Amino acid sequence: GQNIDQPTEMTATEGAIVQINCTYQTSGFNGLFWYQQHAGEAPTFLSYNVLDGLEEKGRFSSFLSRSKGYSYLLLKELQMKDSASYLCAARDSNYQLIWGAGTKLIIKP
């Protein structure tokens, strides 16, 4: 079957760095997405990886290892506004997104 695993909740301190891990099992693979979702709002796109390696975009970076079925989202210089759920989604051979349940990130001052 198809499955996405990510931690349910993480806590970090303002100004620090946090890494949110995601493992996936899909029928075929056509990319890995990370979305941010604030409570009561729609998901917003953060990053997309289709090749192995690290993609950096400002304070946020995303890493992919296709051979390991593994990705992580790295958030640096954490700000209070980064408190949100972070959704990992893998796209399968039919170009459908398989979503994880999300990781709720709590930032403490």
Place this chain on the structure above:
Amino acid sequence: GAGVSQTPSNKVTEKGKYVELRCDPISGHTALYWYRQSLGQGPEFLIYFQGTGAADDSGLPNDRFFAVRPEGSVSTLKIQRTERGDSAVYLCASSSDREIFDFGPGTRLLVL
């Protein structure tokens, strides 16, 4: 520019009633997706349109759910004989290239 819009933002209905949820995608986006999201869960795929046709409706849970996109732009998700288990946030997303999905704000459906 204008993003994806969904109406209504909230809908409260009684068990057994019929509801329609509307999605206005970003202009020019040919791909349109409907998802359902329950609290603490990721989005659950319902149906995908490419243009006017439903390219994949494998996520519709049963025949009470139906969606249309007659002119390749606005889409309507229709739920017949609603049940309490249908209560969720219904998200619409559109894409020009099936790479980046732009989500609407969602419709929060509560079936009493």
